[in-house]
Amino acid sequence: MITHNETLEKVYTAQNHEELMDAYKDWAADYDQDTVNGYGYTAHIASAQALSRSLDDTEGYILDAGCGTGLVGQELYRMGHSIMDALDYSKEMLDQAMQKNIYQKHLQADLSKPLDLPDNHYHAVVCCGTFTYGHVKADAFAELIRVTKPSGIICFTIREGAYEEYGYRDKMIQLEQEKAWELLEMEDVQYFEQDNVQCKLCTYRVMD
């Protein structure tokens, strides 16, 4: 196991969006190897499983938001889900995802801004590893809800610590109270085996 990694340090200490994208640019080619084999990253598998068990079939149109190199999409693809778009702000991470040849479209977009996507477009959205320190804030939930069809599923992880500290929990509850979505499942799962880092894995249904 790797016990120290400058790239990961750079990702979690980035002071702004440019620094964060710079860190992912440097990391893209080694990301899969470093996370899965180096840190014991497993959240992508748990996320794909959680999404899959909430869907009626494998025919739904899925958005992998903050797809990175496509690790979640790869798991979903193995489970038979093959109608998926990839979205990430890092061109280099998206290029890696493209090489996996599993997505229909590869969208370079900022999840913190309004997305150039129609309302009610996807049956499901998965967003793993992207609601965390210095990445995408809780405001983005509203856009994910907007692009998801009524009764569609949104499944995401939130890194432990950031969950309360960064206002995700409050926003999630606010959206429940506004009847924008309803909680189906929430569990604590392993994020990185190394250092026993956990995350919340949440599955919501968008209200009609």
Ligand SMILES: C[S@@+](CC[C@H](N)C(=O)[O-])C[C@H]1O[C@@H](n2cnc3c(N)ncnc32)[C@H](O)[C@@H]1O
């Ligand atoms: C930790 S990686 C997770 C990638 C992938 N979902 C996985 O599970 O391996 C976080 C991803 O979020 C992307 N990201 C960070 N901020 C973003 C933003 N504002 N809009 C879109 N993507 C963003 C990064 O480029 C990176 O690919």
